[in-house]
Every structure is written in C-alpha cells, then in structure tokens.
Amino acid sequence: MKGLLIAVLAALGLAIGSFAFFNGYIYPPAGLEHLSKDQYAQAWEIAAKGFCASSDLAYVRPDFLKHRVVEAGDEAYSWGVARCLNREGHERLVWIYMEWSTKRHLWTRNYSLVLADDDDEVYYTSTFPGQYRRAATALSKIMKENARHVREYVSLKTP
Amino acid sequence: MRSNLTRAVKAGLFFCLALTFYKGFMKLPEVYPVLEPERFYRGQVNDGENSLIMKERHFDFNYQTGKALELRLLEMDALDQTPAPDSLVTRDRVERAIKKTWAKDERNADSLVLAEEKLARARRMQAENWSLGWGVCDPLAPGTGGAK
Numbered sequence: 001m002k003g004l005l006i007a008v009l010a011a012l013g014l015a016i017g018s019f020a021f022f023n024g025y026i027y028p029p030a031g032l033e034h035l036s037k038d039q040y041a042q043a044w045e046i047a048a049k050g051f052c053a054s055s056d057l058a059y060v061r062p063d064f065l066k067h068r069v070v071e072a073g074d075e076a077y078s079w080g081v082a083r084c085l086n087r088e089g090h091e092r093l094v095w096i097y098m099e100w101s102t103k104r105h106l107w108t109r110n111y112s113l114v115l116a117d118d119d120d121e122v123y124y125t126s127t128f129p130g131q132y133r134r135a136a137t138a139l140s141k142i143m144k145e146n147a148r149h150v151r152e153y154v155s156l157k158t159p
Numbered sequence: 160m161r162s163n164l165t166r167a168v169k170a171g172l173f174f175c176l177a178l179t180f181y182k183g184f185m186k187l188p189e190v191y192p193v194l195e196p197e198r199f200y201r202g203q204v205n206d207g208e209n210s211l212i213m214k215e216r217h218f219d220f221n222y223q224t225g226k227a228l229e230l231r232l233l234e235m236d237a238l239d240q241t242p243a244p245d246s247l248v249t250r251d252r253v254e255r256a257i258k259k260t261w262a263k264d265e266r267n268a269d270s271l272v273l274a275e276e277k278l279a280r281a282r283r284m285q286a287e288n289w290s291l292g293w294g295v296c297d298p299l300a301p302g303t304g305g306a307k
Contacts, residue, residue: 063223066215066216066219068212068215070205070208070209070212071204071208072201072204072205072208073201073205073208073209075205075208075209075212077212077216079216079219081223090234091230091234092227092230093223093226093227093230095220095223097216115223115224115226115227116224116227116228116230116231116253116256118247118248119247120224122224122228122256122259122260123247123248123252123253123255123256125252125255129247
C-alpha cells in the first residue's frame with residue numbers, strides 16, 4: 001500500500017516536472033537556438049509562423065514588430081502582432097512576445113495568443129460566466145496551449 | 160554530551176544568520192550606494208529601463224486587444240450574426256470589452272509616464288552620485304537631510 005502511494009506520487013511528480021521542463025526550458029527556444037540577439041526579426045517571424053501553423057491559422061503578414069534593448073543590462077525584448085486568417089477566412093490578430101534569455105543567450109518564446117479569441121477573458125462581466133465555467137475555461141486554455149506547444153515542437157523537429 | 164551533528168547544525172544556522180545580516184546590511188540605502196556605487200546605480204537604471212519597456216508592452220497589448228475586438232465587431236456586422244445570449248462573444252459583450260480597453264488605455268498611458276519618470280530619477284541619481292546619507296531629513300524640506 002505504501003509502495004503504491006510512493007509510486008503514484010513519483011509518477012505525478014514526474015508528470016508535473018516534465019510538463020514544467022518542456023514548457024519552460026525545451027519549448028521556448030526551439031528552432032531559435034542559432035539566432036543572435038540582433039536577429040530578433042527572424043526569431044519573431046519563426047515564432048509567429050509556428051504559432052499560426054499550430055493554431056490552425058494562415059499567417060498573412062506582421063502588423064508591427066517592436067524591439068527593445070536595455071542599455072544597463074543584457075535584456076532584450078521583441079513583440080508584435082501578426083495578422084492571420086482562420087478557417088472561415090476571418091481575420092484574427094495574433095500577439096507574439098519574445099524575450100532574450102540573459103542566462104542562456106538565446107531568443108525564447110514568452111507569451112503568444114490570439115487576441116480577442118472566442119474564450120478570451122476580455123468578454124467576462126462580473127457575473128458572467130460563473131466561477132465554475134471560468135475555472136473550466138482557464139484549465140482548458142492551459143491544456144490547449146500545452147498541446148499547441150507539443151504540436152509546434154513536433155512540426156519543428158520533423159521537417 | 161553534544162554530538163558533532165548538533166554542532167554542525169548550530170554552525171550552519173549561525174552561518175545562515177550571519178549571511179542574512181550581511182546581505183540585508185549591504186542592501187541598506189545608506190550602505191549600498193556607498194560601498195558598491197556602480198552596481199547600485201546600474202541596478203536602478205536597469206530596473207527603470209525594464210519597467211519602461213514592460214509598461215510600453217502592456218500598453219501595446221491592451222491597445223491591440225481593442226483593435227482585435229473592433230475586428231470582431233465588424234465581422235459580426237458583415238455576417239449579420241446574432242450569437243445566442245448565453246454565448247461568451249455577443250455584440251453587447253464585445254462593445255463592453257472595447258470600452259474597457261479604452262479605459263485601460265488611459266491608465267496604461269499614465270503608467271508609461273510614471274515609468275519614464277522612474278527611469279529619469281534613476282539616471283539623475285546616477286549622475287548626482289546619490290546616497291541616502293546618515294542625517295535626519297527635515298519633513299518640511301525633503302531631500303535636505305543627510306550628509307553627502
């Protein structure tokens with residue numbers, strides 16, 4: 001009984017640990033390792049196209065791309081919006097935000113999402129939807145994003 | 160009789176306490192800019208620069224969300240859609256969300272100004288070689304206390 005409990009806890013810990021390791025270490029710089037700090041535009045475009053391909057969207061063009069470098073430090077950031085088309089042919093704006101990792105010296109994907117998507121919190125009012133539906137939406141967004149990371153990673157590694 | 164383990168734990172605890180004291184002491188505004196001026200001012204300016212970039216990004220994110228919401232409203236008009244009232248994306252909720260992004264734009268623009276002021280303050284401290292000093296500040300004339 002005790003052994004079973006330890007085995008279950010170990011499996012759970014391993015699952016959570018590998019989830020965090022993949023999403024926090026393996027996925028963010030995938031396919032961007034060779035790019036230098038100045039090659040932010042290439043890094044951003046790879047990330048934007050990868051996001052669209054793994055989100056069932058057709059990449060059209062960038063709306064804007066910003067690059068900001070800190071002078072008193074190694075940090076650098078780039079963010080922008082890509083214009084895409086979904087399956088029905090409707091336009092969607094996609095937010096792509098990248099950070100230069102000062103520890104690993106490579107570009108990392110940080111936060112990317114479809115702006116004003118169907119499950120966006122921006123539509124919430126104080127009473128709608130209820131707390132359970134909000135929690136379910138939040139969980140489904142996390143799991144969908146994780147699945148999308150895996151899809152993007154697999155398509156990068158299998159040319 | 161005390162075992163070696165007890166002694167080792169006590170020594171370890173004492174070392175941690177001494178380290179905590181040292182770290183806290185070196186972070187005092189009276190001490191840090193005097194003993195490690197370059198690191199202190201660089202840290203202040205670095206923080207200011209990163210904050211300013213963050214505020215600009217937050218402004219952009221909200222502004223672009225507003226643009227995306229307006230796209231969805233146009234899309235609803237073009238398709239003449241009337242979503243069910245219990246669905247999340249209805250005309251009413253999109254209109255509300257657009258107004259919300261306008262309001263947030265005002266606040267975010269203000270935060271951007273505050274971040275610019277913070278960075279300017281950090282650069283000024285660096286240029287003036289600021290340190291808190293050990294004197295007592297006159298509450299009616301802040302900035303006059305403390306020896307340079």
